[in-house]
Amino acid sequence: MSYYVSVKRMNEILKELQKHYKVYAPMRFEKRGRYSDTDLIRYAEINSIEDVVYDEKSDFSPKEVIYPITQALFYFTEYEYMESKVDDKKILIFARPCDINGFRRLDTIFLKNGGTEDIYYKRLREKIKFILMECGEGWDTCFCVSMGSNKTDDYSLAVRFENDNILVEVKDDEFTNLFVDEKEIEFTPEFVTSNPTKVNIPEIDSQELLEKIYDLDMWKSYNSRCISCGACNAVCITCSCFNTLDVIYTENGKVGERRRVQASCMHEDFTTMAGGLGFRKTAGERMRFRTLHKIYDYKARFKDEHMCVGCGRCDERCPELISFSTTINRLYDEVEKLKKGEATQTIEQTASTEEVK
């Protein structure tokens, strides 16, 4: 059933929901953006429906809600340990189709990768239900349609914001009671069916081709362009790497916490081993790794879909204006050339192309 709900009523319903749920949505943090007098939009617990920023793409993804940037796993003393706890309340997240599809990738990584489920992920994941936010036309950096992540039916509620009213589809019986007094209407969310940005995913069908891709000169162009800041990883709905460290509280070194903190494959020390050996020493090599991970490795391992959902946040957030969709298309062109046996662009040609730009 679908309903036509005023903002005022929606806020009353929100209050009811918040008795049992923590409700997260993209929120505006005024003047907290990277540059002076720019805002930051990221997920946080909302106080009212007006807090929801529905008409702009959020800088950060909703993964932080369920996979916190810093997370204590357990606390320990000399002889005992105590697992960290999470809030008893369930969780509702206002999310777009790409992000809901992104959560499926996170589920795969944390719950279906190897024989062990990640309990720290699972204990929050089990609490989550989604409120689908309709995208309208999407944004110019989105390429969800190319990645097949523009649609989803994995939601409990779906909303369209329309001036002072909200169109709500209620799919989950748990929430039906809250809307019984509202005006019934015909509404199901519409999905974006075309993006201005389109990507072609290269078909990599042999180890021989993969090895040639490794040696492509295009990666070297990122050595000077990319500053290895990891902003692309931080905003990515599907980036899931973390570091684990023990933080010792006291001088005797016997009390502390085991903590995990999100990590970035674009950072220089991501592959640093004990003894100092590292595998991807240049920004270009790290760019190659990230690109192939998002549009080759993950699917090669888990079969169904690529890791990248085409949300385009990495494009928006990169301080050096490197576009991931352009990188994918560039790789596609190079792979086509490899398949046809044509000479690929040399580093000299790449450099001169960059200069012309």
Next chain:
Amino acid sequence: MSYDIDIKEVRRNCYRQSKVRGEFMLQMRVPGGVIEAKYLSFFQHIAETWGNGEFHFGVRQMVAIPGIKYENIDAVNKYIKSFIEDIEVKLCGVDMDVNDNGYPTIGARNTMACIGNRHCIKANIDTTDLARKIEKFIFPSDYHIKINIAGCPNDCAKAHVSDIGIIGVTKTEYDYERCIGCKKCVEACAHHATRVLSVEKGKIVKDICCCVGCGECVLVCPTGAWTRNPKKFYRVLIGGRTGKQTPRMGKIFLNWVTEDVVLGVFKNWQAFSAYVMNNKPEYLHGGHLIDRAGYNKFKEMILKDVKLNPEAMVAQRVLWTETEYRSNFNVKPVTQD
């Protein structure tokens, strides 16, 4: 042609004497150096009608039109009436009588500024907006002051060599939970700024004493753990100057003050100048007035009725270091060894 011209009067009217007898260069104020592009055709008209067809991007960001003949000054003054009205009165809110006589005084020099946060990724403040707000406190006035506004401590606008230099600084705030300990801010601070950041137990520790407030940590932070406090803060430098006798770098007077404090300082500027020069404006600019009065008297008068914000820091003394071209204490001819 024989000329009999009161050069000082013409200069006061913002026309600078040329080496060509009877020619002058008009200097038009553009506080902060930003105005609508539509005025370009206005400047072009002046240059091609009365000037020599060229214009100069004045070093203090005024628009300068050289080659104006003395006998054309009246016509030019009539023509620039609308510009003075637009810029000084409408844009900056200056309380002045705009008439056919051109600029009433050269006094306070054009306030110059970098492009600031309207464009620059590094800037912490809207320098253009501040320059326009300051204009009504310093103009029109015969008291000579040079003000430079820089959007960040990089000081592209050379606030360090102006009578009063303003630098936009930011009090960055750190979100412990959002930090992944990647050290990008530590590297950025060491490279660009003052090495006040370090890592301790996977998180960042800051030596707040020596933070210059540049915001480089914010620019490079991948997770948005570092953000600017939305409140704007300013550093105020005094007594910097170029010049033949005693060029010197400005020294810090105030740090972490709000815009209200900055504007409060400029509100008191004319009264301070009048005090030092006994109400008789001389061709002597701000830094020299501070020297004459002494720092403590300057501080007392310039902060009169100014309510300092809780974060504010005020210099207890100023250790001037000048290049002594006049005395040449240290530089002597080799024959005097």
